[in-house]
Amino acid sequence: MHHFHKIKTTKVSRETNDCVHIAFEIPEHLKHEFSFKQGQYLNVRFVFGEEDLRRSYSIINAPSEDNPEIEILVKHLDQGKVSTYLNQELKLGDFIEVMAPAGHFYTHYHVSNQKTYIGLAAGSGISPVISNIKEALYQEPLSSAYLFFSNKSLNEIIFKKEIDALVEKFEGRLKVIYLLSREKHFEDELFEGRISAEKLDLLFERFPEIPVQDATYFICGPSEMIKGISDYLKKEKKVPSLQIMYEYYSAPDDEGNAEMSDEFKAIPNLESMVTLIIDDDEYSFHLNSKKKSILDQALHEKLPVPFACKGGVCCTCKAQVMEGEVFMEKNFALTDDEVERGFVLTCQCHPTTNVVMLNYDV
Ligand code: FES
Structure with a gap:
């Protein structure tokens, strides 16, 4: 049930300067075990000498895409042994130990739904968010989505080409706002800075057509962003908790606030x-x-x-x-x-x- 399988890579390409995009070829006998839901992740395992290192990476695909593959995005972290290896040494055709998809970061879609989905993502937090948004747009022709996606600069926007292609494909049903935290925005000052509760408040003012209280939210980014936004949505905007889904990048304790409760x-x-x-x-x-x-x-x-x-x-x-x-x-x-x-x-x-x-x- 929790076994790792050696899976061949069929794509190893640079997404941005510090992100690598990896696709896997799932062998026929594992296709059922590796069937996945939007927003799920893969656990990968590397043994470096005595160290047995495991990491989780979200799948970027949606199950309803044509020929959905299983692909992940790995951002290079300075001290990260696995992310450094995957970014700098992995070659096309190499095998990686991978466990079947897991995770709960999704909601159930239905063809007759007419809903609004809002994705809020920072950097590589885009992976499980875009997977969910794609699935919603494929499965629910009457639903629409907004994506508020923050990156440091224009050059570092992950999946920009793919996201822009989705905007065209789902014409009128997907609106994307790129926010830049370390570069002047080409269009509007409102789109400068990170996603926060304050920023979201201003964005809701700018897009009054968003049914804030009835929308379903997918949030992925650093823990303070998740906490700030979900508190704001619940307390200020009275959004029911069941409509707010979030996925952490990493354990909040890894971000320096560990202490025994x-x-x-x-x-x-x-x-x-x-x-x-x-x-x-x-x-x-x-x-x-x-x-x-x-x-x-x-x-x-x-x-x-x-x-x-x-x-x-x-x-x-x-x-x-x-x-x-x-x-x-x-x-x-x-x-x-x-x-x-x-x-x-x-x-x-x-x-x-x-x-x-x-x-x-x-
Ligand atoms: S190992 Fe990830 S939740 Fe325990």
């Missing part, structure tokens, strides 16, 4: 016997509630547990609690319904009872 400090200090069910096998180990997460201890024990981000974002480490209780420190991935049904992110979990059993196979 008061709730974690307050859990009991106890020794627990943790049992994990993985691919029908059972594995047990002892773990102190205040020490490593269940996932980290399982990796320390060299168990075949699935993981990618280790930050509560990607959902790859999801398991269901079968016995006992755990404390989940962060959750940027599971829905309320999943949490209610006992699903947890094991990279964020600590046991709070003496016996805990988790099932990864569900």
Whole structure:
């Protein structure tokens, strides 16, 4: 279920100076497993010496496109070993270890819907947003979409050609506003700067035809952008939470604001016997509630547990609690319904009872 497959690359091309565009050739026997929904992502794995590195990258395609391929965009990060390798060393035809698509950043479309979708993306956050917007336009002929997309400069606008082609293809149904944060805008001062709650307020004034409260939002970018915009939409504009979907670039803690929560400090200090069910096998180990997460201890024990981000974002480490209780420190991935049904992110979990059993196979 959570296995990596070696998949051949069929396109490795430069999208901008610091972004590479990669396409995969999914072999016939994996086509079903790799069927995907708009807004989902792929986990990739690289082993560099002793290090087993996993990363998640959003699929940029929409399932309803003609011959949808599976393609991702990888932005180069200065300290990022995987992104540096993919940007600087990967060659066409190389194989990469890839897991089947996963993620919940999507809504369900219906041919009779007449809705407005609003994409709010910063930089490489465009990937899952454009995937959703394309799918909406393909599946719902009566719906329309706005995309507010911020980049540093005109040259760095990711997928500009493709996005402009979509505007032509879906004439009158897709409006795109490019915002530039480090360059003067060619058209209008309003389109300078980053996307923020204040900027969005001004943009809504400029486009009064947008049904702000009834629209469905797809947001992807840095955590402060997501938080600022979603708070503004919920509190100021009274947009129901179910109409606001967001996907983090990375765990907010990776952006420098990590600290142990008061709730974690307050859990009991106890020794627990943790049992994990993985691919029908059972594995047990002892773990102190205040020490490593269940996932980290399982990796320390060299168990075949699935993981990618280790930050509560990607959902790859999801398991269901079968016995006992755990404390989940962060959750940027599971829905309320999943949490209610006992699903947890094991990279964020600590046991709070003496016996805990988790099932990864569900
Ligand atoms: S490994 Fe990504 S949420 Fe746990």
